[in-house]
Amino acid sequence: MRGEYDAELQQVTRLLVAMADAVRAAMSQATASLLAGNRELAEQVVAQDALIDNSHGRVEERVYGLLARRAPVALDLRLLVAALHIAADLERMGDLAANVAKVGLRRHPAPAVAASLRDIIARMAAVADRIAAKISAVLAAPDMAPGRRPADGRPAESIAVDAATLGLDDDEMDRLHEGLFGVLLGAAWRDGVEAAVDGALLGRCYERFADHAVNAGRRVYFLVTGRLPQKIGDLGN
Amino acid sequence: MRGEYDAELQQVTRLLVAMADAVRAAMSQATASLLAGNRELAEQVVAQDALIDNSHGRVEERVYGLLARRAPVALDLRLLVAALHIAADLERMGDLAANVAKVGLRRHPAPAVAASLRDIIARMAAVADRIAAKISAVLAAPDMAPGRRPADGRPAESIAVDAATLGLDDDEMDRLHEGLFGVLLGAAWRDGVEAAVDGALLGRCYERFADHAVNAGRRVYFLVTGRLPQKIGDLGN
Numbered sequence: 001m002r003g004e005y006d007a008e009l010q011q012v013t014r015l016l017v018a019m020a021d022a023v024r025a026a027m028s029q030a031t032a033s034l035l036a037g038n039r040e041l042a043e044q045v046v047a048q049d050a051l052i053d054n055s056h057g058r059v060e061e062r063v064y065g066l067l068a069r070r071a072p073v074a075l076d077l078r079l080l081v082a083a084l085h086i087a088a089d090l091e092r093m094g095d096l097a098a099n100v101a102k103v104g105l106r107r108h109p110a111p112a113v114a115a116s117l118r119d120i121i122a123r124m125a126a127v128a129d130r131i132a133a134k135i136s137a138v139l140a141a142p143d144m145a146p147g148r149r150p151a152d153g154r155p156a157e158s159i160a161v162d163a164a165t166l167g168l169d170d171d172e173m174d175r176l177h178e179g180l181f182g183v184l185l186g187a188a189w190r191d192g193v194e195a196a197v198d199g200a201l202l203g204r205c206y207e208r209f210a211d212h213a214v215n216a217g218r219r220v221y222f223l224v225t226g227r228l229p230q231k232i233g234d235l236g237n
Numbered sequence: 238m239r240g241e242y243d244a245e246l247q248q249v250t251r252l253l254v255a256m257a258d259a260v261r262a263a264m265s266q267a268t269a270s271l272l273a274g275n276r277e278l279a280e281q282v283v284a285q286d287a288l289i290d291n292s293h294g295r296v297e298e299r300v301y302g303l304l305a306r307r308a309p310v311a312l313d314l315r316l317l318v319a320a321l322h323i324a325a326d327l328e329r330m331g332d333l334a335a336n337v338a339k340v341g342l343r344r345h346p347a348p349a350v351a352a353s354l355r356d357i358i359a360r361m362a363a364v365a366d367r368i369a370a371k372i373s374a375v376l377a378a379p380d381m382a383p384g385r386r387p388a389d390g391r392p393a394e395s396i397a398v399d400a401a402t403l404g405l406d407d408d409e410m411d412r413l414h415e416g417l418f419g420v421l422l423g424a425a426w427r428d429g430v431e432a433a434v435d436g437a438l439l440g441r442c443y444e445r446f447a448d449h450a451v452n453a454g455r456r457v458y459f460l461v462t463g464r465l466p467q468k469i470g471d472l473g474n
Contacts, residue, residue: 064318071308081301081321088325185431194422196430197437204441 005070012062012083017140019055019090020216024132026052026097027209031125034104034202035118037111045101052094059087082219086139089216093132096209103198103205114191116183117199124176124206131169131213138220166217173210177203242307249299249320254377256292256327257453261369263289263334264446268362271341271439272355274348282338289331296324319456323376326453330369333446340435340442351428354436357417361443364410368450371403375457403454410447414440 026045033042063080066072072080104112113121180203183189184196263282270279300317303309309317341349350358417440420426421433 064314067304067314067318068310071310073305073308077301077304081304081318084318084321085325088322181434185434189430193426193430193433197418197422197433200434200437201441204438 020136023093030097030100042101042104049098056087056091085219086216089212093212096205100205114195127173170214177207257373260330267334267337279338279341283335286335293324293328322456323453326449330449333442337442351432361413368406407451414444
């Protein structure tokens with residue numbers, strides 16, 4: 001029975017890895033559509049968000065089933081509750097990618113990103129992509145597989161490092177976000193109200209995307225170490 | 238043992254009701270501080286957000302304890318998992334209230350809300366308050382108490398009505414949000430870039446606050462009916 005149970009837990013983890021990959025691709029495509037003014041790609045990102053929402057529902061169904069049928073304890077219980085939280089964060093990250101694509105669609109065929117903001121938006125997108133890649137890697141790490149926890153109870157080096165660097169990535173995102181506001185509220189701003197509002201909303205999407213990713217990372221960290229950092233920021237400090 | 242267990246479940250529900258009340262008060266005070274330029278009140282809202290975060294942690298601890306010690310099934314299990322989701326939504330609503338207060342603090346002593354936006358912001362705040370009040374009432378309803386579910390398994394009239402009207406409130410919030418963008422991106426806008434960006438960010442805070450509240454309402458609805466609406470919007474349709 002344990003083998004069957006482990007197989008079911010593994011399926012949950014696999015669904016999460018697939019969600020993380022989908023969310024990463026969605027944000028990457030959303031940014032590409034935004035910067036290139038590619039309407040078809042933007043519409044595709046918006047349409048595919050329903051698939052990510054659907055995956056979220058499937059994680060929930062499986063977790064409910066496992067909780068009800070198996071009454072798990074200890075690490076298994078923590079894995080399942082963490083899976084619910086991580087799936088919720090990933091779904092929200094998908095929504096934020098769709099929001100980025102929608103900002104581009106609202107202005108199409110005019111560009112939604114002012115020339116003076118292109119560089120900083122591209123850098124925020126790069127940090128978002130790096131963070132999403134880490135979430136995916138951490139979820140796919142062998143330590144996440146049931147029964148594979150290191151014998152001494154300490155987290156695998158790779159997960160601890162990824163969790164710690166997520167906090168640093170988030171700090172970098174916060175600095176870029178502040179820099180973005182510095183530009184669009186600065187005295188040199190000549191691109192008007194609409195571009196400033198779009199820039200502010202886009203900045204918020206990338207910043208929230210990173211926050212949710214760090215939240216998900218915090219859950220994985222908790223799962224592996226059994227300790228929950230008091231605040232999100234504590235991960236990186 | 239069942240009596241003791243019910244008492245523990247009740248404590249979780251009571252914590253959620255207290256969180257909902259705290260979050261409602263926080264957003265109400267944040268709006269008041271914003272519109273009156275009241276710095277002390279805004280700082281108080283920001284400081285008290287830590288208490289809401291703390292309550293979230295306490296809900297999680299209690300739920301983990303109950304899941305591990307009692308291996309609940311059926312309605313009890315659903316209550317506990319829903320409690321985790323609701324607590325996460327309420328925590329985020331507290332963050333959004335703090336964000337509203339912070340927008341006011343950033344501009345203080347200048348007003349953060351342009352005169353042309355005061356009315357629409359006040360109306361968004363009123364809808365947010367109404368929604369938060371419903372979440373609080375639904376959570377505090379006797380049907381939420383363990384073992385009090387109606388014998389026929391159908392939701393109490395009051396909860397079904399509140400759940401349905403939450404969707405309508407959210408629609409109203411979305412219309413106000415669109416109206417806000419209409420004003421600040423309209424040809425008649427004369428209040429400059431900074432006020433437009435602040436207005437857009439504030440609008441997003443109220444709109445997200447309502448979304449999270451509807452999410453929480455959706456969980457309560459699921460809990461009472463056993464059916465999960467496919468999308469948030471389905472609640473009101």
